[in-house]
Amino acid sequence: MTVTARPLPAYLVSRFNGWRATSYQDNKAWYRRLAESGQHPRAMVISCCDSRVHVTSIFGADEGEFFIHRNIANLVPPHNPDGERHGTSAAVEYAVTSLGVAHIIVLGHSGCGGVKGCHDMCSGHSPQLEEKTSFVGRWLDILKPGYERVATLPQDQILRALEKQAVLVSLENLMTFPFVMDAVADDRLTLHGLWNNIGEGELEQYDPARGGFVAI
Amino acid sequence: MTVTARPLPAYLVSRFNGWRATSYQDNKAWYRRLAESGQHPRAMVISCCDSRVHVTSIFGADEGEFFIHRNIANLVPPHNPDGERHGTSAAVEYAVTSLGVAHIIVLGHSGCGGVKGCHDMCSGHSPQLEEKTSFVGRWLDILKPGYERVATLPQDQILRALEKQAVLVSLENLMTFPFVMDAVADDRLTLHGLWNNIGEGELEQYDPARGGFVAI
Amino acid sequence: MTVTARPLPAYLVSRFNGWRATSYQDNKAWYRRLAESGQHPRAMVISCCDSRVHVTSIFGADEGEFFIHRNIANLVPPHNPDGERHGTSAAVEYAVTSLGVAHIIVLGHSGCGGVKGCHDMCSGHSPQLEEKTSFVGRWLDILKPGYERVATLPQDQILRALEKQAVLVSLENLMTFPFVMDAVADDRLTLHGLWNNIGEGELEQYDPARGGFVAI
Amino acid sequence: MTVTARPLPAYLVSRFNGWRATSYQDNKAWYRRLAESGQHPRAMVISCCDSRVHVTSIFGADEGEFFIHRNIANLVPPHNPDGERHGTSAAVEYAVTSLGVAHIIVLGHSGCGGVKGCHDMCSGHSPQLEEKTSFVGRWLDILKPGYERVATLPQDQILRALEKQAVLVSLENLMTFPFVMDAVADDRLTLHGLWNNIGEGELEQYDPARGGFVAI
Numbered sequence: 097m098t099v100t101a102r103p104l105p106a107y108l109v110s111r112f113n114g115w116r117a118t119s120y121q122d123n124k125a126w127y128r129r130l131a132e133s134g135q136h137p138r139a140m141v142i143s144c145c146d147s148r149v150h151v152t153s154i155f156g157a158d159e160g161e162f163f164i165h166r167n168i169a170n171l172v173p174p175h176n177p178d179g180e181r182h183g184t185s186a187a188v189e190y191a192v193t194s195l196g197v198a199h200i201i202v203l204g205h206s207g208c209g210g211v212k213g214c215h216d217m218c219s220g221h222s223p224q225l226e227e228k229t230s231f232v233g234r235w236l237d238i239l240k241p242g243y244e245r246v247a248t249l250p251q252d253q254i255l256r257a258l259e260k261q262a263v264l265v266s267l268e269n270l271m272t273f274p275f276v277m278d279a280v281a282d283d284r285l286t287l288h289g290l291w292n293n294i295g296e297g298e299l300e301q302y303d304p305a306r307g308g309f310v311a312i
Numbered sequence: 313m314t315v316t317a318r319p320l321p322a323y324l325v326s327r328f329n330g331w332r333a334t335s336y337q338d339n340k341a342w343y344r345r346l347a348e349s350g351q352h353p354r355a356m357v358i359s360c361c362d363s364r365v366h367v368t369s370i371f372g373a374d375e376g377e378f379f380i381h382r383n384i385a386n387l388v389p390p391h392n393p394d395g396e397r398h399g400t401s402a403a404v405e406y407a408v409t410s411l412g413v414a415h416i417i418v419l420g421h422s423g424c425g426g427v428k429g430c431h432d433m434c435s436g437h438s439p440q441l442e443e444k445t446s447f448v449g450r451w452l453d454i455l456k457p458g459y460e461r462v463a464t465l466p467q468d469q470i471l472r473a474l475e476k477q478a479v480l481v482s483l484e485n486l487m488t489f490p491f492v493m494d495a496v497a498d499d500r501l502t503l504h505g506l507w508n509n510i511g512e513g514e515l516e517q518y519d520p521a522r523g524g525f526v527a528i
Numbered sequence: 529m530t531v532t533a534r535p536l537p538a539y540l541v542s543r544f545n546g547w548r549a550t551s552y553q554d555n556k557a558w559y560r561r562l563a564e565s566g567q568h569p570r571a572m573v574i575s576c577c578d579s580r581v582h583v584t585s586i587f588g589a590d591e592g593e594f595f596i597h598r599n600i601a602n603l604v605p606p607h608n609p610d611g612e613r614h615g616t617s618a619a620v621e622y623a624v625t626s627l628g629v630a631h632i633i634v635l636g637h638s639g640c641g642g643v644k645g646c647h648d649m650c651s652g653h654s655p656q657l658e659e660k661t662s663f664v665g666r667w668l669d670i671l672k673p674g675y676e677r678v679a680t681l682p683q684d685q686i687l688r689a690l691e692k693q694a695v696l697v698s699l700e701n702l703m704t705f706p707f708v709m710d711a712v713a714d715d716r717l718t719l720h721g722l723w724n725n726i727g728e729g730e731l732e733q734y735d736p737a738r739g740g741f742v743a744i
Numbered sequence: 745m746t747v748t749a750r751p752l753p754a755y756l757v758s759r760f761n762g763w764r765a766t767s768y769q770d771n772k773a774w775y776r777r778l779a780e781s782g783q784h785p786r787a788m789v790i791s792c793c794d795s796r797v798h799v800t801s802i803f804g805a806d807e808g809e810f811f812i813h814r815n816i817a818n819l820v821p822p823h824n825p826d827g828e829r830h831g832t833s834a835a836v837e838y839a840v841t842s843l844g845v846a847h848i849i850v851l852g853h854s855g856c857g858g859v860k861g862c863h864d865m866c867s868g869h870s871p872q873l874e875e876k877t878s879f880v881g882r883w884l885d886i887l888k889p890g891y892e893r894v895a896t897l898p899q900d901q902i903l904r905a906l907e908k909q910a911v912l913v914s915l916e917n918l919m920t921f922p923f924v925m926d927a928v929a930d931d932r933l934t935l936h937g938l939w940n941n942i943g944e945g946e947l948e949q950y951d952p953a954r955g956g957f958v959a960i
Binding site: 530531532533534535536537540541543544545546547548552553556559560563564566569577578580581584585586588589591592593594595597598599603605610611612613614616617618619620621622623626631633638639641642660661662663667668669696699703718719720721722725726727728729731733735736744 | 847
């Protein structure tokens with residue numbers, strides 16, 4: 097086994113030491129209990145890896161509240177039990193069948209680089225993403241059905257519309273998992289679709305009755 | 313398109329409105345700039361979905377600092393450009409080739425349910441995880457080489473050792489990606505392996521010279 | 529004086545600041561008036577400490593509406609003016625004689641841990657609750673007359689029946705307080721017995737005519 | 745058994761039906777899970793019965809987060825295992841030994857009628873509260889040591905000071921319970937003292953280093 101690893105940068109060591117001397121010290125009892133009793137999160141959040149999205153901040157979440165999966169463009173692929181590795185499907189399965197979360201919140205956001213990549217690829221402007229070996233490209237294939245629905249929109253609307261499609265496609269795909277469908281049917285699980293406008297600090301949620309996103 | 317979605321619970325709406333009126337309002341300029349200039353994160357963090365791990369808290373991270381991918385047991389699969397969907401590989405590719413992050417930090421933790429699942433499966437105590445249709449089981453196959461290395465340890469040491477293997481296997485697999493290997497070779501990227509003891513608020517990092525994890 | 533106290537966890541500080549910037553700011557006039565004119569609640573609610581019971585939520589209560597006493601298993605002891613400390617009796621006395629509330633609502637609920645403790649103690653399965661030094665055990669003695677009435681019910685009915693007895697015993701005990709009895713006789717006060725099924729979101733109320741609880 | 749009870753007022757029935765058709769319906773999965781998995785609250789809150797104090801609102805608390813005991817003037821009596829009924833002591837015992845909460849938050853507030861009663865009684869202006877049969881008076885005896893400390897303050901400062909003493913006396917008394925003292929010593933429990941200015945929407949917390957309350 098050869099492992100390549102370097103010491104953590106000093107600024108992160110400093111910050112960690114500061115956290116340990118303050119937040120950890122003041123809440124040691126809670127961390128101890130979390131360690132001993134295990135996690136009982138009430139919700140799973142599926143959000144983008146984007147560094148500008150801090151789901152714990154905008155919802156004032158404490159350690160232990162949200163089971164958080166983050167991937168490029170907050171995408172959930174359709175159910176496909178082919179024996180291969182599916183990290184997102186594994187996270188959803190664990191959240192629903194082992195942890196019994198009551199909510200799955202899909203959280204999209206403005207200015208999503210992954211969504212833009214999908215748009216560029218689907219509109220023929222990013223040939224490298226079309227290559228078989230592009231992990232980003234193949235991952236963004238999940239969003240292609242969403243692109244089809246918005247492809248004819250004016251240029252200045254299409255990216256935002258596609259960001260919201262990333263939420264909707266994920267919500268649709270979630271319902272292709274038998275354990276999600278069953279839990280929703282049994283009222284053990286509810287799904288929520290959100291889109292966060294980073295620059296404006298706004299949150300919109302999908303309203304099936306209106307067929308669109310509405311500001312909270 | 314039929315999308316199943318319900319309104320966000322009221323307590324989350326309240327909290328978001330509170331965040332918007334305070335943190336957002338106080339830092340609007342920064343959010344605006346983040347929205348306009350895009351993200352320029354300095355590091356990618358690969359951590360577990362576990363609700364008890366708040367990487368932004370322990371490192372006092374601001375919006376824009378960390379590109380965060382979270383999956384079950386903070387695992388990175390080996391490079392496998394087969395044209396299929398690989399969410400983790402896509403996130404790593406995007407972070408290294410598009411964002412040019414300087415660090416990739418793999419952050420493991422104590423009491424990891426995914427790691428325990430791998431242990432139970434590999435030791436024959438969880439047949440359902442061995443089934444082809446188990447997304448969790450197939451995902452945890454990534455950690456099997458780690459299990460082989462610690463399988464003969466005493467019962468009271470094996471889980472913690474396997475949690476650290478989850479970090480090491482991921483670090484090893486990261487180096488099978490050509491774009492990671494090249495960036496590390498060119499000193500454009502450094503890798504870091506951490507393990508967080510949740511109850512004790514401690515952080516250990518992998519030190520290749522000692523061949524083990526050392527407290528920070 | 530040595531007082532042990534630590535700073536409030538950061539997530540609660542954040543949430544409070546958010547509340548202050550929104551709900552408080554939007555309703556400052558009402559809070560100011562509440563502060564200046566004192567409280568004039570129309571009802572007293574006696575409910576359990578259980579974290580799953582939010583009496584203000586299910587009744588959409590505004591600040592100032594309900595004078596709320598919460599204890600283990602929503603119990604009221606019988607009138608016993610022995611000069612000792614009786615927190616529940618003090619709360620009832622204050623509500624009726626100082627505030628002049630028009631209603632006292634005793635609110636029981638499903639899955640009550642206190643009621644289960646009483647059942648276990650009375651059926652000989654919890655010796656530690658029988659000890660003189662057990663505060664929980666001695667408090668639950670209040671419910672013993674209720675246990676006697678349901679002790680012979682089938683095992684799958686007894687806990688729910690005892691939860692409802694916790695409401696009825698409290699209603700009976702309330703009438704042993706002279707100031708309650710007088711206020712009820714003078715039509716200045718009415719008593720109400722409710723039982724909340726948490727999982728089903730249902731509310732049942734005691735109907736003396738039928739001698740049982742009936743869904744609202 | 746003769747139980748005096750009347751039907752719930754229509755306005756409360758209406759509000760409950762509205763809650764059931766909206767909040768409950770939208771979060772049925774969470775209520776179901778709360779019912780099935782029991783409560784795992786992270787904190788106990790000891791607050792006043794005062795109708796103007798909504799602890800769940802100011803902290804954006806969801807069902808399941810806070811185990812809430814409410815009595816007159818948020819008082820905790822000293823440890824006194826005499827085999828009598830002690831509702832507050834029972835609630836603290838249950839929270840610490842059965843639920844294993846990580847925090848106990850004592851929340852005082854401005855304009856507290858109970859605190860004013862204690863002041864009037866101790867300064868000889870409320871003879872009826874001195875009677876043996878006054879439940880309110882006997883309950884407020886708990887706060888007498890706090891009154892002694894502030895009795896010589898100017899008239900316009902004494903009530904506010906006594907409200908804060910109600911928090912401090914409770915924090916001191918909490919530490920007389922062996923199971924509280926042990927849990928604090930073992931870092932399984934932390935105590936917090938807060939005082940809420942209702943009219944101003946402010947929160948102060950006790951800081952032992954400064955020996956006083958400081959705005960959050």
